[in-house]
Amino acid sequence: MREFTEKALVLRVGRFREADAWVRLLTPSRGVLTAFAFGGMKSRRRFPGCLDPLNLVLFHFNSDRRGRYLNLDEGTLLEGHPGVRGNRRNLGVAVNCLKFTEAVQVAPEGAEQTYDLLLRVLHLLEIPLASPEEIPLLFRARVGFSQGYQPHFLGCGGCGRSLEDFDNPRFFVEKGQVLCPSCVGPESLRRGLVVSHGALRALDWIMTHPPEEWPRLTVPPAVRGEFSEAVERFMAYHLGLEWDGGSFRNV
Numbered sequence: 001m002r003e004f005t006e007k008a009l010v011l012r013v014g015r016f017r018e019a020d021a022w023v024r025l026l027t028p029s030r031g032v033l034t035a036f037a038f039g040g041m042k043s044r045r046r047f048p049g050c051l052d053p054l055n056l057v058l059f060h061f062n063s064d065r066r067g068r069y070l071n072l073d074e075g076t077l078l079e080g081h082p083g084v085r086g087n088r089r090n091l092g093v094a095v096n097c098l099k100f101t102e103a104v105q106v107a108p109e110g111a112e113q114t115y116d117l118l119l120r121v122l123h124l125l126e127i128p129l130a131s132p133e134e135i136p137l138l139f140r141a142r143v144g145f146s147q148g149y150q151p152h153f154l155g156c157g158g159c160g161r162s163l164e165d166f167d168n169p170r171f172f173v174e175k176g177q178v179l180c181p182s183c184v185g186p187e188s189l190r191r192g193l194v195v196s197h198g199a200l201r202a203l204d205w206i207m208t209h210p211p212e213e214w215p216r217l218t219v220p221p222a223v224r225g226e227f228s229e230a231v232e233r234f235m236a237y238h239l240g241l242e243w244d245g246g247s248f249r250n251v
C-alpha cells in the first residue's frame with residue numbers, strides 16, 4: 001500500500017539533519033514502525049504540535065516507490081496527554097511504558113491490543129495516582145499476556161485441581177503453567193518458581209482487569225517480590241526482553 005491514514009501513538013522522535021526527523025510509532029493495525037518526517041522539525045503547518053512522544057496523532061503516510069521507507073506527509077494531533085506531561089511521577093511511568101512498547105517490537109498481529117492497552121494506561125495517568133510506580137510492571141505483564149501467552153494461574157495445569165485444593169504451587173515460566181506438588185516431577189522441581197497463592201491470584205487479577213481498575217490492586221508486600229519475579233521471568237522467556245537499569249535489552 002503506497003498511501004494510508006492511520007492513528008498512531010508517538011513513542012520516540014529523533015532528529016537528523018536540521019529539519020528532518022524519524023518517528024517511532026505504535027499503530028493499531030501495523031504495530032511498531034518507523035517513518036520519516038522530512039522537514040518535520042520546521043513545518044508547523046504539516047505537523048502542528050504532533051512530533052513529540054506521548055502524542056496520539058492521525059498521520060497520513062506514504063511510502064517510496066519500492067515500499068522501503070515510510071514517510072509522513074502530515075498529521076493532526078488528536079490527544080496530547082497534558083496531564084501526563086504535567087506530572088513528573090506519571091511522566092516517568094509513561095516513558096517507561098513507551099520504552100517497553102518500543103523494545104517489544106509489537107508485531108501487527110498483537111498490535112491492536114497493545115495499542116488499546118497503552119492508550120488506556122496513558123488515559124489513567126492523566127490524573128494523579130497514589131502509586132503510579134506500580135503501573136509499568138502491570139503493563140509489562142499485560143503486554144506479555146496480550147501477545148498470546150495467557151497462563152492459567154488458578155489451578156494445576158497437570159491434574160486440573162483448583163488452587164484452593166493444594167499447597168506449594170510452582171509456576172513454570174516456559175510452559176506458562178502452574179503445577180501442584182503431585183504433578184511436579186522431582187527432576188523439574190528446581191526449575192519451577194515458588195509462588196504463593198496470593199501472587200498467583202494477583203497475576204490472574206491483572207490479566208483479567210482493565211487498566212482503569214489497576215489502582216485498586218494492592219499487592220501485599222509479602223507477595224510483591226514473587227509477583228514481580230514471575231512477570232519478569234515470563235517476559236524474558238517469551239518476549240526475549242530484560243529490564244536492565246533504565247532500558248530493556250534483548251536476552
Ligand SMILES: [Zn+2]
Nearest residue numbers: 156159180183
Ligand atoms: Zn496437579
